[in-house]
Amino acid sequence: MSDAALKRCDEVGSSKHPLKDVKFSYGTAGFRTKANTLDPIMYRVGLMAALRSVKFKGQYIGVMVTASHNPVCDNGVKIVDPYGDMMEEKWESYATTLANAPNGELAATLQDIAKALDLNLEDISKAKVIYGYDTRPSCPELVASLVDGFNAIGVEVCKDLGVVTTPQLHFVTRCLNDPSYGEATLEGYYRKIAEAFKKIQGPGKGPEVVLDGANGVGAPRTNDFKKYVGKAFNVTIVNDASHKDDVLNDSCGADFVKVQQKAPNNVTPTHGVHYVSFDGDADRVMYYFFDKDMKFHMLDGDKIATLIGGYLAELVKDAGHSLNLGVVQTAYANGSSTAYLENEMKVPIACTPTGVKHLHHAAKDFDIGVYFEANGHGTVIFDSKVEKKIRDTDASKLSASQQEKHALLLNVIDLINQTVGDALSDALMVEVVLKQKNWTCEDWDACYTDLPNRQLKVSVKDRTAVQVTNAERQTTAPAGLQEAVDEAVAKYSKGRSFVRPSGTEDVVRVYAEAETRELCDQLAYEVAQITHRIAGGIGEAPSQ
Numbered sequence: 001m002s003d004a005a006l007k008r009c010d011e012v013g014s015s016k017h018p019l020k021d022v023k024f025s026y027g028t029a030g031f032r033t034k035a036n037t038l039d040p041i042m043y044r045v046g047l048m049a050a051l052r053s054v055k056f057k058g059q060y061i062g063v064m065v066t067a068s069h070n071p072v073c074d075n076g077v078k079i080v081d082p083y084g085d086m087m088e089e090k091w092e093s094y095a096t097t098l099a100n101a102p103n104g105e106l107a108a109t110l111q112d113i114a115k116a117l118d119l120n121l122e123d124i125s126k127a128k129v130i131y132g133y134d135t136r137p138s139c140p141e142l143v144a145s146l147v148d149g150f151n152a153i154g155v156e157v158c159k160d161l162g163v164v165t166t167p168q169l170h171f172v173t174r175c176l177n178d179p180s181y182g183e184a185t186l187e188g189y190y191r192k193i194a195e196a197f198k199k200i201q202g203p204g205k206g207p208e209v210v211l212d213g214a215n216g217v218g219a220p221r222t223n224d225f226k227k228y229v230g231k232a233f234n235v236t237i238v239n240d241a242s243h244k245d246d247v248l249n250d251s252c253g254a255d256f257v258k259v260q261q262k263a264p265n266n267v268t269p270t271h272g273v274h275y276v277s278f279d280g281d282a283d284r285v286m287y288y289f290f291d292k293d294m295k296f297h298m299l300d301g302d303k304i305a306t307l308i309g310g311y312l313a314e315l316v317k318d319a320g321h322s323l324n325l326g327v328v329q330t331a332y333a334n335g336s337s338t339a340y341l342e343n344e345m346k347v348p349i350a351c352t353p354t355g356v357k358h359l360h361h362a363a364k365d366f367d368i369g370v371y372f373e374a375n376g377h378g379t380v381i382f383d384s385k386v387e388k389k390i391r392d393t394d395a396s397k398l399s400a401s402q403q404e405k406h407a408l409l410l411n412v413i414d415l416i417n418q419t420v421g422d423a424l425s426d427a428l429m430v431e432v433v434l435k436q437k438n439w440t441c442e443d444w445d446a447c448y449t450d451l452p453n454r455q456l457k458v459s460v461k462d463r464t465a466v467q468v469t470n471a472e473r474q475t476t477a478p479a480g481l482q483e484a485v486d487e488a489v490a491k492y493s494k495g496r497s498f499v500r501p502s503g504t505e506d507v508v509r510v511y512a513e514a515e516t517r518e519l520c521d522q523l524a525y526e527v528a529q530i531t532h533r534i535a536g537g538i539g540e541a542p543s544q
């Protein structure tokens, strides 16, 4: 990279994308905040993604512009590594440094980062990036700033994947660098998943599925998918107004369903129908159903993990393989789900901080790692050597029934988007398991009963003042907070509660569970009030 190019990075940054007096930090899901403050960050992420590609000797790096479940006024951006994983954690602090570098110091900061990471800036000319974005009205302008970054630093190739779901961007990034994973186009994504699903489900019409698209990108992209999958996925899409500016995630979507514990707008309760909600960028999924009395029942990420994990453990064994399957959860996992995994499924469990990047990483410790956050964000990953061994199995040496299961397993592997949580692929996987087990949603729900739980948000002056440890299950600051929470929890039967700063919204989150709904709500509000008092709450403390 020439001195002239470095100078250009500074000049374009200062003149077109100047940094205002705001601090940014690469959080749970990249940079995420009010869209109208993000312009300089997008430009700087363009520079950072180019450095990341240099690190991988010119492999493609993905960049996704989305704020997922957040309100429409927010936006965000995250960097995706060549194999579709979230950017390596070590680089997050460099991304934060570049994001906050004063105007006019971008060139010097780029040089410092390159030195610290042993990167040769001459190789920028070989850097390749691919980017995608969701349906937010702020995207076109922010994407233009991102592209300004790519151009200023001088990447060799800069591909525009268009309006896509986050998991589609992860999938295509992986395929560009590893063509054995699939064809690096949206058609390639649809075809791979649709073919696997049709082979497993057979020619018949599937059960009725009503899909809430959160008025986001999941709706149009699932509509595209319908052309490939046919009637095997018998889906009707509601909340599909992704063209309207103000309805994204509004009283709909996976986060709304999980937090409010009720059905979204525009869903007519019908017994026997499978209901599914995606979030704003379709990387999370929630299931729910209405029983004969039209009562709402939620099947969240924990239930999805136990359903898919339990099924895979049986399938792998029946196909003649002996593999180590583990499940990764976070502190939000319902206590009943953890007990079920431990006592009924008898599988190893790992607990990590919130954020799929942490779960994905921990899942790599198993031959088959099933990871899901309770909010419905997750997938299954197969260790690459294990997957190769499965694919290379000489099926002629297996018994007839093992051969059948082995063929099924190969299609199941193709159905799963292993790069990241994928609402569409996850929903199809749920449909597969329900059909294979001949289960209704009621049968699935009956595996275990969730402890009543509640999530609340507390606004505080500075959420970074709340510090956590032990996979976010305890706070270490501010002083006295954990002691007060422990004291409250001790009063409630089967009580559990924790407090953690959100990585995607300017709030502190409170989670509580207890034996009954009434006790749970009391505990949640008590802990929220404690947090408000001790952690510098602003505005009114949450009250029942």
Ligand code: G16
Pocket (backbone or CB within 6 Å): 028, 029, 067, 068, 069, 070, 279, 283, 284, 354, 355, 356, 357, 373, 375, 377, 501, 502, 503, 504, 505, 509
């Ligand atoms: C993102 C992360 C998830 C996380 C969620 C909430 O999801 O990818 O792993 O659970 O934020 O995080 P927090 O509680 O820190 O705000 P999404 O779907 O919004 O990208």
